[in-house]
Amino acid sequence: MELDPLILSRIQFAFTMTFHIIFPSFTIGLAAWLATLEGLSLATSRPIYRELFDFWLRIFVIAFVMGVVSGIVMAFQFGTNWSALSARTGPIQGPLLAYESFTAFLLEATFFGVMVFGRQRVSRGVYFFSCLMVAIGTTVSSFWILANNTWMQVPVGYAMQGNQFVPTDWGAIFSSEVLWVRFPHMILAAYLTTAFCVAATGAWYTLRHRHAEGARVMLRMGLGLAAVLIPLQLVIGHLNGEYVEAHQPSKFTAIEGRWQTEQPARLLLLAWPDEAAERNAFEIGVPVMGSFFDSLTFDSREPGIVTVPVNERPPFLVPFYGFRIMVGMGLVMLFVSWSGVWLTRRARMDKGRAPPRWFLWATAISFPSGFIAIVAGWFTAEIGRQPWVVFGALRTADAVTPSLTTSAALTSLLVYVTLYSLIFPAGTYYIWRALRAGPGAEKTTSNQGDRGLIVEPARV
Amino acid sequence: MPLDLMQTLEAFNLVHFWALVLAFAILIYGLLDGFDLGVGILFGFNADPVQRDQMMQTIEPVWDGNETWLVVVGTVLFAAFPAAYAIFLSAFYLPVVILLGALILRGVSMEFRGRSGRLRGLWSGCFSGGSLVATFVQGTAIGALVEGIDISNGEYAGGAWDWLSPFALLGGFGLVAGYALLGAGWLVLKTRGGVREWSYRWLPRLMVLTVACVLASFIWTLMGSMNISHRWADSPVWVMVPLVLVVLGAGGIALSVRQRRDRLAYPMAALIFIAAFCAFIFSFWPWILPGDLRFDQAAAPPASLQFLFYGAGLVVLPVVLIYTVGVYWIFRGKSRPIDP
Numbered sequence: 001m002e003l004d005p006l007i008l009s010r011i012q013f014a015f016t017m018t019f020h021i022i023f024p025s026f027t028i029g030l031a032a033w034l035a036t037l038e039g040l041s042l043a044t045s046r047p048i049y050r051e052l053f054d055f056w057l058r059i060f061v062i063a064f065v066m067g068v069v070s071g072i073v074m075a076f077q078f079g080t081n082w083s084a085l086s087a088r089t090g091p092i093q094g095p096l097l098a099y100e101s102f103t104a105f106l107l108e109a110t111f112f113g114v115m116v117f118g119r120q121r122v123s124r125g126v127y128f129f130s131c132l133m134v135a136i137g138t139t140v141s142s143f144w145i146l147a148n149n150t151w152m153q154v155p156v157g158y159a160m161q162g163n164q165f166v167p168t169d170w171g172a173i174f175s176s177e178v179l180w181v182r183f184p185h186m187i188l189a190a191y192l193t194t195a196f197c198v199a200a201t202g203a204w205y206t207l208r209h210r211h212a213e214g215a216r217v218m219l220r221m222g223l224g225l226a227a228v229l230i231p232l233q234l235v236i237g238h239l240n241g242e243y244v245e246a247h248q249p250s251k252f253t254a255i256e257g258r259w260q261t262e263q264p265a266r267l268l269l270l271a272w273p274d275e276a277a278e279r280n281a282f283e284i285g286v287p288v289m290g291s292f293f294d295s296l297t298f299d300s301r302e303p304g305i306v307t308v309p310v311n312e313r314p315p316f317l318v319p320f321y322g323f324r325i326m327v328g329m330g331l332v333m334l335f336v337s338w339s340g341v342w343l344t345r346r347a348r349m350d351k352g353r354a355p356p357r358w359f360l361w362a363t364a365i366s367f368p369s370g371f372i373a374i375v376a377g378w379f380t381a382e383i384g385r386q387p388w389v390v391f392g393a394l395r396t397a398d399a400v401t402p403s404l405t406t407s408a409a410l411t412s413l414l415v416y417v418t419l420y421s422l423i424f425p426a427g428t429y430y431i432w433r434a435l436r437a438g439p440g441a442e443k444t445t446s447n448q449g450d451r452g453l454i455v456e457p458a459r460v
Numbered sequence: 461m462p463l464d465l466m467q468t469l470e471a472f473n474l475v476h477f478w479a480l481v482l483a484f485a486i487l488i489y490g491l492l493d494g495f496d497l498g499v500g501i502l503f504g505f506n507a508d509p510v511q512r513d514q515m516m517q518t519i520e521p522v523w524d525g526n527e528t529w530l531v532v533v534g535t536v537l538f539a540a541f542p543a544a545y546a547i548f549l550s551a552f553y554l555p556v557v558i559l560l561g562a563l564i565l566r567g568v569s570m571e572f573r574g575r576s577g578r579l580r581g582l583w584s585g586c587f588s589g590g591s592l593v594a595t596f597v598q599g600t601a602i603g604a605l606v607e608g609i610d611i612s613n614g615e616y617a618g619g620a621w622d623w624l625s626p627f628a629l630l631g632g633f634g635l636v637a638g639y640a641l642l643g644a645g646w647l648v649l650k651t652r653g654g655v656r657e658w659s660y661r662w663l664p665r666l667m668v669l670t671v672a673c674v675l676a677s678f679i680w681t682l683m684g685s686m687n688i689s690h691r692w693a694d695s696p697v698w699v700m701v702p703l704v705l706v707v708l709g710a711g712g713i714a715l716s717v718r719q720r721r722d723r724l725a726y727p728m729a730a731l732i733f734i735a736a737f738c739a740f741i742f743s744f745w746p747w748i749l750p751g752d753l754r755f756d757q758a759a760a761p762p763a764s765l766q767f768l769f770y771g772a773g774l775v776v777l778p779v780v781l782i783y784t785v786g787v788y789w790i791f792r793g794k795s796r797p798i799d800p
Contacts, residue, residue, distance in 0.1 A: 061571060
């Protein structure tokens with residue numbers, strides 16, 4: 001593979017996006033979890049909720065800041081590396097991203113200050129309000145991102161003026177049924193990610209016999225939420241599959257891994273492609289189940305990759321395996337959360353005994369399941385869209401900045417790789433350390449203890 | 461026919477509206493993130509660990525909101541003037557990468573610094589170094605923009621290093637001095653004791669340095685062959701307004717230092733900043749990329765501008781301003797030393 005500005009820009013986008021998405025997918029759920037804890041604390045006055053709030057706030061702060069700084073990169077990368085894209089689709093993508101900064105970024109960033117430093121300066125009501133604003137901001141932010149990305153996946157409501165995409169119907173862009181299955185899919189994914197991190201932390205403390213009360217709350221709330229959300233997510237995930245089938249046959253057939261049209265179609269579990277021969281060199285499949293999942297019948301005819309023109313086919317491996325990893329993680333979450341709800345209930349009825357250790361271990365090590373599912377899902381969606389950047393309308397190769405040189409693109413990629421490999425381990429380490437310290441480990445060093453900024457009234 | 465006329469008129473006014481919002485967002489960004497970047501620059505010059513913590517404390521609750529205005533600037537440019545966004549960011553590819561890298565390091569190191577033991581020095585260095593580099597690069601980009609960038613067929617046609625010129629370097633130094641001045645003004649407003657005295661010592665030097673850089677770049681543009689020089693020569697009255705404001709601001713800072721008036725320094729530093737910014741606008745209007753692209757040429761189609769206007773412009777922007785002021789009000793007054 002020869003390094004040119006196009007491939008370097010694609011690597012850079014994939015790298016910075018993967019790094020970035022880890023944090024919002026954690027903080028969207030965490031912001032909601034913190035607002036819930038603060039609300040419960042207000043409603044019940046039980047000290048445990050406040051203790052858990054203070055604990056998770058310390059983790060939230062790190063993840064949030066990492067998300068903010070890596071997000072700024074994304075906002076400018078459209079112009080630096082994809083200037084042809086931004087000049088041509090700016091009339092549509094620009095307003096969507098501008099709405100994100102106006103309605104979400106400013107909201108969450110401004111009230112974040114109150115949430116972290118304002119406890120002593122405002123009433124409890126205003127403080128709770130600030131928590132809600134941060135939670136709403138992170139959610140609204142993901143709505144605009146999904147609206148923008150959905151338009152790139154299934155462009156609607158536009159007309160071409162010269163070579164520019166001009167909006168003709170914003171209503172169509174926002175009422176797109178594709179957006180309304182993808183946005184819930186992302187939000188649920190974020191909530192599930194956080195639910196598993198919270199439950200895993202509870203399981204870990206229980207295994208270590210630490211913070212018993214907090215661990216019980218975390219285990220119960222995390223697993224309970226996940227148990228409710230995961231079936232919903234599986235249904236919405238299936239609806240996502242339907243939109244891909246209807247609108248993006250190239251991505252759909254690649255995900256299925258099916259080269260030739262089949263009736264009834266098999267469901268492939270493993271495959272290795274032989275692209276020249278337009279078949280799989282190796283594959284393991286289940287008869288008839290492909291038809292069942294694609295059309296809910298046992299004899300439907302399902303198209304193969306060969307129905308897509310050769311120069312419009314995405315790469316095979318990433319969509320195929322990305323999808324299977326995502327679904328696999330979903331099944332892990334289903335198993336852990338449902339068995340967890342049953343086991344914790346039974347354990348509680350048995351005079352407050354802890355759930356079995358094998359289950360606690362399973363929960364503890366499933367903490368990254370949400371992250372893995374989200375990254376795999378995004379890779380499936382984005383690489384499955386190739387070779388288009390705006391599906392069916394603009395090729396990725398035509399979107400890159402014309403003046404970009406290989407050396408400049410390589411320099412920027414190296415800068416980001418170097419920086420992220422410095423701050424990612426550091427951030428992870430500080431999060432891990434906060435987790436290890438656990439709830440109630442307040443009042444540490446200098447200004448980081450109780451972070452309410454002590455400020456005197458102004459002298460007049 | 462009258463309907464067409466109305467539409468044209470509306471489109472024209474929307475272009476002006478979004479040009480104004482863009483200018484406003486840049487100004488707000490400069491005035492707000494300017495002071496916290498400035499505090500970061502000054503942080504590097506203060507060796508006292510307690511004072512450093514106090515300096516950091518004054519910006520911790522607000523820096524994130526401040527920095528977000530940069531994203532607002534970027535997305536408004538993208539949304540309302542996509543052609544300019546595409547050219548500007550491709551022309552300033554390397555500076556933008558350096559700027560973002562510096563902002564990343566600086567942002568996380570503020571958070572990491574307080575949590576680390578042995579690495580505290582490293583994160584402190586990243587914080588002040590990142591602040592300095594981010595500021596310097598912003599200044600050079602402004603300088604390079606004044607000099608004009610190389611465009612053909614609506615695309616950037618220059619090289620990756622075109623932005624680095626003597627005039628651009630002057631812009632970089634000028635902005636470092638200017639942000640540090642805002643930072644020192646912020647510190648005397650928010651602190652007491654040692655930090656306040658220390659900041660008062662820095663104020664006059666930074667003021668002289670800032671004014672010198674503003675004047676030098678002004679004279680440079682007048683004497684040089686840059687395509688904006690004739691504007692100033694044509695209308696000397698307009699030259700006087702920013703100059704008077706700069707002198708007023710400088711006098712105000714001198715007064716603040718002499719009489720130790722804590723609440724005067726920051727507004728006066730802001731006045732100098734606003735004056736320089738107005739001079740900048742006057743030099744350029746109606747060009748978004750000087751000499752190459754006008755605001756109306758770069759503007760997104762009316763359907764985009766309208767969609768932005770009725771939601772973001774008319775409703776969201778005022779709400780943002782209200783809660784931003786609200787949060788600054790929550791954190792009003794002086795921060796108290798951590799270990800009195």
